Amino acid sequence: MTATETPVHGLLIDGEWRQGAGVLERRNPARPSELVARVATAGPDDVRAAYDAAAAAAPGWRRTPPPKRGEILFAAAALLAQRVDAIGEELSREEGKTLAEGRGEVARAVQILRWFAGEASQPLGDVLPSAGATTFVWSERAPLGVVCVITPWNFPVAIPIWKIAPALAFGNTVVWKPSELTPLCAVRVAQVLTEAGLPPGVLNVVHGLPSEIGDAVTGDERIAALTFTGSTATGRRIQRAVVGRGVKVQLELGGKNPVIVLDDADLEQAVEQTLRGAMMSSGQKCTATSRALVLPGIRDAFAQRLIDRVGALRVGDPLLERTQIGPLVSEGQRDRVVSYLDVAAQEGHELAVGGRDAAPDGDGWFVAPTVYRDVDPASRLGQEEVFGPVLGLIAVDSLEQAVEVANGTQYGLSASIFTRDIARAFAFVREVEAGMVHVNSETAGAEPQVPFGGSKASSSGSREQGKAAVAFFTETKTVYLDMPSS
Ligand code: NDP
Secondary structure (H helix, E strand, O other): OOOHHOOOOOOOOOOOEEEEOEEEEEEEEEEEEEEEEEEEEHHHHHHHHHHHHHHHHHHHHHHHOOHHHHHHHHHHHHHHOOOOHHHHHHHHHHHHHOHHHHHHHHHHHHHHHHHHHHHOOOOOOEEEEEOOOEEEEEEEEEEEEEEEEEEEOOOHHHHHHHHHHHHOOOOEEEEEOOOOHHHHHHHHHHHHHOOOOOHHHHHHEEEOHHHHHHHHHHOOEEEEEEEOOOHHHHHHHHHHHHHOOOEEEEEEEEOOOEHHHHHHHHHHHHHHHHHHHHHHHHHHHOOOOOEEEEHHHHHHHHHHHHHHHHHOOOOOOOOOOOOOOOOOOOHHHHHHHHHHHHHHHHHOOOOEEHHHHHHHOOOOOOOOOOEEEEEOOOOOOHHOOOOOOOEEEEEEHHHHHOOOOOOOOOOOEEEEEOOOOOOHHHHHHHHOOOEEEOOOOOOOOOOOOOOEEEEOOOOOOOOOOOOHHHHHHHEEEEEOOOOOOO
């Protein structure tokens, strides 16, 4: 099929798939000559129409009994479960993560949908004591109205679901702007939800470049709340643009996630978990491990084993079962990560494995898994989010110094320690500045029932997922009920 014969997926507005102002083409990051999808892009008028639809649908959806909303989400989960293999493969083709990771992400999205479908039937509120002898007081959680959802490309199925499912379960309507790099995954998510029976206008999807529709997406006066995942710079810019209008904002942003390896760690476990944390999804995770802080007694053994394992990783076409590391999502992201390899060279860190010249041949957007030794924690490589398969080893002499270095960046998303010593593990848990802390496992999120998010520059607003999602997607309504006095 030629490019012009490939069907153009529409924008979802008021329950209809509509053509838009233009067409966006998405190519396979492992083979950029291969077209993956063509998708309609919105103009500002389309975005306004999406908000019109979301605002018009809000009263009806708000009044829909919560268990009924849950039924639709359960039906969506069942449809998605039937499509794990197909959508997982499209995800690999579009985003570049391996087939196992793509299918794993879709399977995880099914679990998230099921969890929030169940949440729609959970109690939401409290009965409260009152000083009035005959006064009955309770608080309940009410929907906010129209929620703007902005999602990145790195988990193009799971992240949208973990924002959209709670928004809908708790009675809000949604205008969603997915990343222009993963529009096909967005179409698949929206198809599953609409086929499950979502009424028109409850979910609207507008594709397009931020330069063309960014202001329209974030500028609509009817937005009650905005949830965003992406870079700290973009998230904060959007936050500044909307808070003056009283919009409730939730940001999930970057990370510079450390692991600390103590002398008594299980070496095999520490190496394998660090490898997974740093290299899976080609390091394109906000929770990716990017610094390993290692104590002297285990430093050489840890470094040697890790470097051997990283050097043996199979990089290539993510659709081949044997591949362990796929390409980066785009030429721009590849160039950005390569620019950090140049920074590392300028800063004089010792290249242990990988590097600029180790990427596989071909025209895909690959970067070889790369490890530097003796990284200065104050350097750019020690401080800035790279978002690629790049790990810095940092020498530390004590747990106290390790925690100080771990806390010494602007970020605070996830952190891990490897040790057999419970007392030192507890000391780490107490002192480390991170929203998600692990003992003897990789830096990561997220099960649907567990709050996800970070401290410092890694997040803003309430946590995502689990019971924490209620705090963001609803507001408290307090009710005083007194009997008529006669
Ligand atoms: P951005 O933060 O710029 O983009 C994230 C999302 O926001 C995308 O959907 C993007 O759309 C959208 N967006 C950007 N600007 C606007 C705007 N003005 N109005 C509305 N939506 C907007 O990240 P990038 O994709 O450019 O990646 C750059 C870096 O960000 C990465 O290298 C990484 O460090 C970090 N990042 C962190 C992520 C995380 O999980 N915390 C996820 C992705 C990136 P579009 O894609 O169409 O441009």
